[in-house]
Amino acid sequence: MLSTLKPAQGRLLISEPFLEDPEFMRSVILIADETDSSTLGVILNQKSLLLLSDLLPHIEGLIEFPVFIGGPVERDAIFYIHRCYDKIPEGFEIAKGIYWSYNFDIIAGLIERNEISNDEIKFFVGYSGWGQGQLEDELVRNSWIVSDKYHPDVVFSALEEDIWREVIINLGPKYAHIINFPQNPNLN
Secondary structure (H helix, E strand, C coil): CCCCCCCCCCCEEEECCCCCCCCCCCCEEEEEEECCCEEEEEECCCEEEEEHHHHCCCCCCCCCCEEEECCCEEEEEEEEEECCCCCCCCCEEEECCEEEECCCHHHHHHHHCCCCCCCCEEEEEEEEEEECCHHHHHHHCCCEEEECCCCHHHHCCCCHHHHHHHHHHHCCHHHHHHHHCCCCHHHC
């Protein structure tokens, strides 16, 4: 399953179907930052049992926003990505039209006035990170597929169980067959 693309900001890391690490099993990670010494991203398809109102009770809104587990690093920190720069003119762009931020002052009013929706913003606790050489080693072991073939809608999807399947299908016929692999190959 060796991927020809290198990890880069704005690309996806897609776990191979038999990755046994429970933190990353069938995960899709949006890479937010890639340098020579580290890679940082958020898992798009691991919804927690929390809602934003559980973590920030002072922000009241009509819409309940789910919170996703961005990864095992700094699980006490809350981040978000958004695609509504016209409403939230801040954050740094990690992919075309997708921004990363952690400033909740500006979004509190938008949430309270019901001016922002689930398909425009996604909240995370923690993030995924790799030190120098770690991700490269995992790529050599075929733990991940790197992709830049995705629609921004998949990034903001709340249907976490469909995200992994959808990004695999978007890779084309060479990869499409792996969506039918069982999570545990011993059950095959």
